[in-house]
Amino acid sequence: MSWRPAGLTLSFVTVLGWAVxxxxxxxxFEVALAAAPVAIALLAARRGAAAPxxxxxxxxxxxxxxxxxxxxxxxxxxxxxxGMPLVELLQPLPPQVRLAEGQHHAFLTSATDAETHWRFxxxxxxxxxxxxxxxxxxxWDPLGLSAAEIRYATxxxxxxxxxxxxxxxxxxxxxxxxxxxxxxxxxxxxEGLEPGDIRPFVSGDQIRHVNWRATLRQGALxxxxxxxxxxxxxxxxxxxxxxxxxxxxxxxDSAVRGAAALAAAYLGRRDRVxxxxxxxxxxxxxxxxxxxxxxxxxxTLARASVVFTYVARDIDLIPPRVLPAQSLVIxxxxxxxxxxxxxxxxxxxxxxxxxxxxxxxxxxxxxxxGGGRLPDLAARLWAxxxxxxxxxxxxxxxxxxxxxxxxxxxxxxAGWHRPRLRRVRA
Numbered sequence: 001m002s003w004r005p006a007g008l009t010l011s012f013v014t015v016l017g018w019a020v021x022x023x024x025x026x027x028x029f030e031v032a033l034a035a036a037p038v039a040i041a042l043l044a045a046r047r048g049a050a051a052p053x054x055x056x057x058x059x060x061x062x063x064x065x066x067x068x069x070x071x072x073x074x075x076x077x078x079x080x081x082x083g084m085p086l087v088e089l090l091q092p093l094p095p096q097v098r099l100a101e102g103q104h105h106a107f108l109t110s111a112t113d114a115e116t117h118w119r120f121x122x123x124x125x126x127x128x129x130x131x132x133x134x135x136x137x138x139x140w141d142p143l144g145l146s147a148a149e150i151r152y153a154t155x156x157x158x159x160x161x162x163x164x165x166x167x168x169x170x171x172x173x174x175x176x177x178x179x180x181x182x183x184x185x186x187x188x189x190x191e192g193l194e195p196g197d198i199r200p201f202v203s204g205d206q207i208r209h210v211n212w213r214a215t216l217r218q219g220a221l222x223x224x225x226x227x228x229x230x231x232x233x234x235x236x237x238x239x240x241x242x243x244x245x246x247x248x249x250x251x252x253d254s255a256v257r258g259a260a261a262l263a264a265a266y267l268g269r270r271d272r273v274x275x276x277x278x279x280x281x282x283x284x285x286x287x288x289x290x291x292x293x294x295x296x297x298x299x300t301l302a303r304a305s306v307v308f309t310y311v312a313r314d315i316d317l318i319p320p321r322v323l324p325a326q327s328l329v330i331x332x333x334x335x336x337x338x339x340x341x342x343x344x345x346x347x348x349x350x351x352x353x354x355x356x357x358x359x360x361x362x363x364x365x366x367x368x369x370g371g372g373r374l375p376d377l378a379a380r381l382w383a384x385x386x387x388x389x390x391x392x393x394x395x396x397x398x399x400x401x402x403x404x405x406x407x408x409x410x411x412x413x414a415g416w417h418r419p420r421l422r423r424v425r426a
Contacts, residue, residue: 245364280307
């Protein structure tokens, strides 16, 4: 840490130089003597500078995990080993973070062996892995004639801002289930709550399963079989090949919020949920359950971003432990890149139970462009072209759910239905 003269110091040095010059020119000792207070002030400022290591700065945050729109309190503690006359602190703000309360630029003073606290509140507008930049400190001498600047790096300050989750009561039901107990009705007969077929009584059947109405009608004992309740494997595929819209309200942000709502709904039903980020970076989360797995999914969704690439990822490279054969695959995409549509068609052609949630890019594009006759005309033409494209995908056998990204996802899923099963042309 090196001390540098301030603007006032340069002015004092100029005055001192002119006084010495005029005193020598006029041979007047009084003129030079008048500049003595200035010289004493410069020496006192140099001796009064705080020594390195005489202070310590700590930064802490009130929470390590937030949701979009939440606030976090940042506390900066200045611990001075000896008295410090004036300390200037600046906390630069990262993108998509605004100051909610207080100031991120402050001037503090500290007494000997005392702690000084500085607090302010930040509001996180959108999902991200928030890492506060290094603190900028400027130490002033008692007279304000010199200052030392330093960037102070602290380990604290990392905050995970998760996407906002809207409760989803009726997510798409899978066609195939697994062997563990869950909430989905399985075609297999066994112990369960959902009534199934009625058959004659055989040795080993329990009396509580006897269907007395059918028994009286047929004149022989009949029992009611039940469908087993099983869980399912659900894999969410997020398209990060292309995006449109302003930060925090783009098509990718809407898709991320939809994926978070689906993951929360299926985990609440005791299903195993996995995640694949299909883009320039192929991130994979194996299907799992539990609170720790939920946080792992949220961490992956918070980092989801578009990474430009010319390389088309092959869906066959995803291992079966990440994409099980009997899983329900829900793909969320604005359908801006043909490579993702090709990958979705390949999955459907291989026999996967695929539901394609088409996130409309029109509202984010309008929010980015604004109103006007020409943007309105372009949006109408784009809407017609997109509707024809979705109809073509449905004719190919894909299950497509159109979602504008503004209304709740449950409203878009309420009117969807599975088409008649047929093989999709890859």
